[in-house]
Amino acid sequence: MTEDEPAIEKRKRGARKPAPRFSREQADVRRAMLIEAAARCLSRGGIGAFTINSICREAGVSRGLINHHFDSLDALLVEVYKSSLYASVNAHIAEARQRRAMNADWPPQQALVALVRSNFSPVYFSRANLLLWLSLWGEIAVNPRLQAAHSELYNAYRAELAEDIAAVARSRGRNVDAPALARNFIALVDGLWLEWCLDASVVTPEDAEAAGFEMLEAQVGALR
Structure with missing residues (x-):
């Protein structure tokens, strides 16, 4: 059977x-x-x-x-860019969004301060990352895949920073151009990174963080 x-x-x-x-x-x-x-x-x-x-x-x-x-070296290059240069900032963006969703009373100043300081944390503001930046800046201009990744990440970061700046300004009755201020802040940080990479005696990470806060505080008031 x-x-x-x-x-x-x-x-x-x-x-x-x-x-x-x-x-x-x-x-x-x-x-x-x-x-x-x-x-x-x-x-x-x-x-x-x-x-x-x-x-x-x-x-x-x-x-x-x-x-x-x-699938290609370009794909790997994009992942290096994301993980090395935006991981810390993106983690703070995710945390800020989660806190806002869970607690509407969370002071906007705390979100902005955390995001600003994420640019200067020892893990992120490091010579290894600075050397990566120098290598990638030139490549972004000629590599369409990397350029697209940069545009996506930069725009998300700038939008989050602008949102946090606007929230602080509203809470204090101040009228600011938050997107422009966010753009200028990012440009300042990039420039200070470059100065530190070329000559560490010109600027320290502490100097760079202080300069970033000073730019924002001139328009939204004290943050630290």
Whole structure:
């Protein structure tokens, strides 16, 4: 007597090994490791060192692993840009939005101060990130994919900063051009970063943070 087909298939399915529980997590770890290795290559040797071979050597992996996680070098470059230069700021943006959603009474000044200081945290305001900036600024101008990522991230950051500036100004009865002030603040931070990278004796991170606050406080009042 033979078993019917559905019974056989049911038993086969039951005998199959369960899928690995941590495959997704492991893939995320490998992907993050590749992004970190690529960032180190870029910060040490500029865009000329951002090659498949250099990144493979730095990460100790084969070309196949990079090709598995990224469809091109440009895709990897975009991820380096996002993770190295916007991770800290984006974390504060997400936190500010969550706090506003959960607590309408959260003082707008706190959101603005946290966002300003995120630009100068030791993890973010670092020589490694500054060297990444120098490498990427020139590339943004000629790389459409990186340019699109920069535009998206910059506009989101500027919009959040402008919203926080406007909220503080409204709470104090002040009339300011929040989008313009946000743009000028970002330009000031970029310039101070560049000065520090070229000559650390010209400006310190503390000087840079103070200058950022002074620009905003001239229009919205004391923040610190």
